[in-house]
Amino acid sequence: MSKVYIALQDNEESHYIVEAIEEDNPDSTVIYQPAMIRIENEGRMVIKRETVEDKMGRDWEIPALHVNLITLGGNVDEDDDELTLTWND
Amino acid sequence: MSNRKLNLKDKYRLLTRDLEWEYSYRDYEEIFKQESFEGIKITDWSKWEDPFRLTMDSYWKYQAEKEKKLYAIFDAFAQNNGQQNVTDARYVNAIKLFLTGVSPLEYQAYNGFAHVGRQFGGVGARVACQMQSLDELRHVQTQIHAMSHYNKHFDGFQEFPHMHDRVWYLSVPKSFFDDARSAGPFEFMVAIGFSFEYVLTNLLFVPFMSGAAYNGDMATVTFGFSAQSDEARHMTLGLEIIKFMLEQHEDNVPIVQRWINKWLWRGYRVLTLVAMMMDYMLPNKVMSWQESFEVYFEEAATSLFKDLARYGIEMPAYAATAIEEKEHLSHQAWSIFYNYGHAAAFHTWMPTDQEMDWLSEKYPNTFDKYYRPRYEKWREMEEAGERYYNPTLPMLCQTCQIPMGFTDMENPTLTSYRQSEYDGERYNFCSDGCKDIFDHEPEKYVQSWLPVHQIYQGNCGGAEMEDVLGEYYRINLGVDNLDFHGSPDEERWNAWHNLQPAEDKLKEAS
């Protein structure tokens, strides 16, 4: 299996996003590095708008992820409700 | 507002596909002249899909938000005299190299994407390239803004665009991008969009920027990560164009494979500079070059190429060589710059004992065996008042233009020499990768503007090295160059931190 990953700037908003990712991808690994947070998972990862909104307690849309995004690895698919990262093996 | 009801997919469709028109009174080939000469076959541009489905309105909205955050941090950094709070003045030399070597590439990327954004027949690809072009312009501007603050307090920043076009080591990144931009539009996308952005820039913008944060440089980490937030989109575009070409026609597969082989090697050679920035120029260490390479190249590229295997794409040729070199690369690069520290627009130095111990720990197979004794000798020479500088100009590789400081991995203290003869003339290379690239397109690489040869031809100012360095390169001699120890940068730094009482500092500031 290949690992997909996403890295976010280490800031207040990202903490909620990370919480949401951990909830929706229970097997993912979160790695804290200076000024950044890297989250990796085997094969697939999903970021759901609803879960993030839930954590933040306000409206949030998927493209807003770009503000805190540093990098990612995997095939991206984005629509109004979620962004997924996948690798085909 | 009616567009509130549209979902992302509809908005994107309206922005791209449905805004295209039929070309009724001009030939397609006439409008998109550069689409076919590289041999890439496109049968249906409507199959192009941007996975982020980014539309112009949300593009402006989120870019504006990124800028606001970024400039707030620049202001705070300047107001707090952030330049005094980095770990050590030696660190700033990595930023000098960044401004002279990397930021001008952002400008080249802006040019390149603006150009290919006109050449593709598919409107989705054109829109994505145009947005990327704007991003790249933003990157060069924000980087210049961020580093203009350092220019007020440190030497070596003042002539970066002039230097980028002339100075010997800057010909490495410059010629890399010149090579990509003078290729056709599809090769450019494989070169920059895929190989550089998808596979390689992570090594520069992620671990190095995290390192900048760890060394107290909030301005740099912020522009780095702000740029990189666009990069995630660029990477995705790079991967998309590859998949698109591979899906369009099976004849595209061998062409794309050759470009991947070529551009990953070209890009990896440029990253030699980053290897030494990681291991030698960050006083507080986050991770070694080898560790970053393992995560962001070996691991990431393995997943990626496993994914692309369904199209018949294989792991790039020479990846094995790059992997073998990971325990040597940064040390060989630092040795080159230490040798020619009199000809560089930033300072070099020998690592402290503590730093050497860190290198031994991170490179247990190579550092003590091959590099530590060399460094200890150089330090001894420096202590005796005879800081070592190489008195003769180096032999350069015809393709990557780096001094031939790389060695054969089976015999790591033997320089790797490769040679080709073409049209009655000899050409020399640092590696199989660089030789094969030349052999495939010699008419391109016979034109390499090799700084050492240009100096010997008399094209770089006067006959004396002082003229070349001082006038032609505009290095402020005795100030920008030579060892960090004894430099005006060091002197100022010491004055800020030890020698000057806090009261005087306050008086000066007000």
Place this chain on the structure above:
Amino acid sequence: MAVAAITENYVGERLDRVENFHGNQVLYIGWDHHLMFCAPVAFPVSPQAPFRQVLEELIPGAFSLHPEFGEIDWDEVQWHLNGEPFTPDMDATLAEQGIDHKSAVRFATPGLNGIKGCGS
């Protein structure tokens, strides 16, 4: 192979033709396993220069800073020219012994293994 180019039969300008070096040619010299010199070095030199000049002027100018330089036994040195073993003729010119423009000459000094034997 030809370059894929928008112009047919594209030909690039040869930037380093020997004619551009004002009567000189470029000669590269490297000392094997002595990486205190990070890379082989490049010299502009007349093709009419005898090899003796390379040995007595260019090589000391480039490499004499190395602590082992004075210990070299020049009769034992092993030479390579463009990858092939080679025995230089001290009195013949470079041109006469096939050392042409952008040739690479390597020399190895058996028994001298660099600083503390580390190949530097």
